[in-house]
Amino acid sequence: MAEKIKNSQVFLNPFSKDNPVIVQVLGICSVLAVTAKLAPAMVMGISVIAVLAFSNVIISLLRNTIPTNIRIIVQLVVVAGLVVIVSQLLKAYAYAVSVQLSVFIGLIITNCILMGRLEAFALGNKPWPAFLDGVGNGIGYAVILVIVAFFRELLGSGTLLGYQVVPDSFYEAGYVNNGMMILPPMALIVVACIIWAHRAINKDLQEN
Amino acid sequence: MKGLKKQLERIRPHFQPGGKLSALHSVYDGMETFLFTPNETAAEKGAHIRDANDSKRTMIIVVMALMPCFLFGMYNTAYQHWLAAGASEFPFWTMMLYGFLAVLPRVIVSYLVGLGIEFVVAQWRKEEIQEGFLVTGILIPMICPIETPLWMIAVATAFAVIFVKEVFGGTGYNILNVALVTRAFLFFAYPKQMSGDNVFVATDPVCGIGGAAADGFTGATPLGEIATATSSEQVGRITADWWNAFIGLIPGSFGETSTLCVLIGAAILLFSGMASWKIMLSALIGGLSMGAVAHAFPSATFPASYMSAFDQLIYGGFAFAIVFMATDPVTAARTETGKWIYGFLVGAMAIVIRVYNSGYPEGAMLAVLLMNVFAPLIDYCVVQSNVKRRLNRVKTSARS
Known part of the structure; x- marks a missing residue:
C-alpha cells in the first residue's frame, strides 16, 4: 500500500491534477455521446456521481470478503445493480431525459472510470475515503461533461438547457449555429482544448 | 527599393x-x-542538399x-x-x-x-x-x-x-x-x-x-442537378453541354469550375517539378476506372452513375482536387510506390463518394481528406515491404 493520502486530497485531486477525463483520459466515449446538449450531460454527470460513490462504498465494505479471483465479477454485479436503479429512477421521474440518454445510462457499467476507481481505490480503502473518492471522481467527470456540453450547446444550437441564449438580432445579422458542434468530432476537439488549457496551467503534467 | x-x-x-x-x-x-531575397536558402549547418529553391x-x-x-x-x-x-x-x-x-x-x-x-x-x-x-x-x-x-x-x-x-x-x-x-x-x-x-x-x-x-x-451546380435527376435522359441533357463544363462556364465554387485552366496549372506544376506526376496520373486512372465501373452498372438510385467516366472528370472539383490538393507534398504519400497507390485511391474514392453517397454530390474533397489520413499508412507498408524484399535478397546471397 502506498503512503496514506489525506481525505481532503482524495476528494480534491480528481478535480484537477488527477482528473479522470482530461488527465487519465477515461470515460471518453460517454463524453462524446451525451454532450450535445447541456441537460442530458448534467443528468449523466449526476448519475455517474451517484453510481460511483455507492459502488465504491459497497465494494469497500466487501473488500475483505471478496475472493481476489472473482473480484471483477463482484464489481460488475454491484455496478450493474446500481445502474439499473438509476435507470429506473430516471424513467420514473425524468422520462424525457432518459429517452435522450438512451443506452448511455446502461453503459455506465462499462465506463472505465468506475472499474478504475473500484480496482485502484475501493478495494484497498475504508468506506469513508472510498465514498469521498467516488464523489470526487464523479464530480471531476461531471465538470468536464458540463463544460463540453456548455460549449457544444451554446455554439451548436444557440441555446443553454433548452433556452435560447443567442439573441435574435444575431441571427438576423447573418449568424448561423455551427452544425459541426452537434457532431461527435467536435466533442473530441473541445475536450482537447480543455486538456490544452489545463496542461498550459499545470506545467508539471506536460510530457516531454 | x-x-x-x-x-x-x-x-x-x-x-x-x-x-x-x-x-x-x-x-x-x-x-x-x-x-x-534572403542570402541563404538552406540552413548553414546540417543541410546536405543545396538548392536555389526554398x-x-x-x-x-x-x-x-x-x-x-x-x-x-x-x-x-x-x-x-x-x-x-x-x-x-x-x-x-x-x-x-x-x-x-x-x-x-x-x-x-x-x-x-x-x-x-x-x-x-x-x-x-x-x-x-x-x-x-x-x-x-x-x-x-x-x-x-x-x-x-x-x-x-x-x-x-x-x-x-x-x-x-x-x-x-x-x-x-x-x-x-x-x-x-x-x-x-x-x-x-x-x-x-x-x-x-x-x-x-x-x-x-x-x-x-x-x-x-x-x-x-x-x-444549382451541374453535379447538384445530376444528384437529383431521375432518368438517364435528364442526366444526358445536363452533360450534353460538356464543352462549357470543360471551359468552366458553369456554376460552382469560385476557382474550380474550369478543367481547362486546371490543365494549364497542372502543366506549370509539372514543368517546374513542383508536383508529382505520379499522383496526378494515378488519380486520373483511378477516377476513370471507377467512373467506368459506375457507368457500366447504371441505376436510378444513383443518378450520377449515368455520367460517363469522361464526364466525371470534367464536372465538379475533381480535376482541381487531383492537381492542386492531392499533390500537396506534405499530406500526400512520400514513397514513389506509395504515390501510385495514394493517387489511384484518391481518384477512385472521389467517384465512389460522388456516385454512391447521395448526401455528397461532390466527393473529391472528402476523398483527398480520407487519403491524407491513410498516406502515412501507405508509406509504412511500402517501406516495410521494401525492407522485407531487400532482407530476402541479403539472405539468398549469403546462402549461395
Whole structure:
C-alpha cells in the first residue's frame, strides 16, 4: 500500500491534477455521446456521481470478503445493480431525459472510470475515503461533461438547457449555429482544448 | 527599393535580442524575407542538399499555377451573375472588375486570419514565420462558393490553421490539407449555407456593378442537378453541354469550375517539378476506372452513375482536387510506390463518394481528406515491404 493520502486530497485531486477525463483520459466515449446538449450531460454527470460513490462504498465494505479471483465479477454485479436503479429512477421521474440518454445510462457499467476507481481505490480503502473518492471522481467527470456540453450547446444550437441564449438580432445579422458542434468530432476537439488549457496551467503534467 | 532596404536595416537593431521590439523579431524577419531575397536558402549547418529553391519559391510557383483558375474564376463569377440577371451583353472588363471585387474580400479575410494566426504562433514559439499559408490563403476562396459569408470563412480558416496545422507543429507538419479542412469545416458546420441552389452564383451587385438576379432564379451546380435527376435522359441533357463544363462556364465554387485552366496549372506544376506526376496520373486512372465501373452498372438510385467516366472528370472539383490538393507534398504519400497507390485511391474514392453517397454530390474533397489520413499508412507498408524484399535478397546471397 502506498503512503496514506489525506481525505481532503482524495476528494480534491480528481478535480484537477488527477482528473479522470482530461488527465487519465477515461470515460471518453460517454463524453462524446451525451454532450450535445447541456441537460442530458448534467443528468449523466449526476448519475455517474451517484453510481460511483455507492459502488465504491459497497465494494469497500466487501473488500475483505471478496475472493481476489472473482473480484471483477463482484464489481460488475454491484455496478450493474446500481445502474439499473438509476435507470429506473430516471424513467420514473425524468422520462424525457432518459429517452435522450438512451443506452448511455446502461453503459455506465462499462465506463472505465468506475472499474478504475473500484480496482485502484475501493478495494484497498475504508468506506469513508472510498465514498469521498467516488464523489470526487464523479464530480471531476461531471465538470468536464458540463463544460463540453456548455460549449457544444451554446455554439451548436444557440441555446443553454433548452433556452435560447443567442439573441435574435444575431441571427438576423447573418449568424448561423455551427452544425459541426452537434457532431461527435467536435466533442473530441473541445475536450482537447480543455486538456490544452489545463496542461498550459499545470506545467508539471506536460510530457516531454 | 534601395530606400526600403535602408529603412529595414535602420530599424533592425530594435528587433535583435535585447532591442526594445525584440518580441516582434519574427515579424521583422518575415517582412524582410518577404520583401528581399534572403542570402541563404538552406540552413548553414546540417543541410546536405543545396538548392536555389526554398519553400517560398515553391509556394510562389504554386500560386502562379493557380492564377489561370483564379482569373477564370473572376470571369465565371461575373458570367454566372450576368446570366442570372438575364443580361444579353457580356462586357469583358466590367465583368472582370465585378469578379475581382466579389472575390477580393474573401481573399483578404482568408489571408488576414491565416497569416494573423501564423504571426502570433511564430511570435509565441520564437520561430521564423513560415510561408506555408501563401498557397492555402489563395486556395480557400477558390474552393468555396462565392456567396459564402465572410465571417464563416474567417471561422473556418482559423479552425483549420489552429487545429490541423499549428497544434501539430506548423508548416510542413499538418496532417491534413489545411485548405480542404477549411472547406470541410464549412460544409459540415454550415450545410445550408454551403450547398444547395443559392450559394454558387453571386446574386447581388458589387459596388454598383451588375444587377439583381431574376425572380425564381436557381443556380444549382451541374453535379447538384445530376444528384437529383431521375432518368438517364435528364442526366444526358445536363452533360450534353460538356464543352462549357470543360471551359468552366458553369456554376460552382469560385476557382474550380474550369478543367481547362486546371490543365494549364497542372502543366506549370509539372514543368517546374513542383508536383508529382505520379499522383496526378494515378488519380486520373483511378477516377476513370471507377467512373467506368459506375457507368457500366447504371441505376436510378444513383443518378450520377449515368455520367460517363469522361464526364466525371470534367464536372465538379475533381480535376482541381487531383492537381492542386492531392499533390500537396506534405499530406500526400512520400514513397514513389506509395504515390501510385495514394493517387489511384484518391481518384477512385472521389467517384465512389460522388456516385454512391447521395448526401455528397461532390466527393473529391472528402476523398483527398480520407487519403491524407491513410498516406502515412501507405508509406509504412511500402517501406516495410521494401525492407522485407531487400532482407530476402541479403539472405539468398549469403546462402549461395
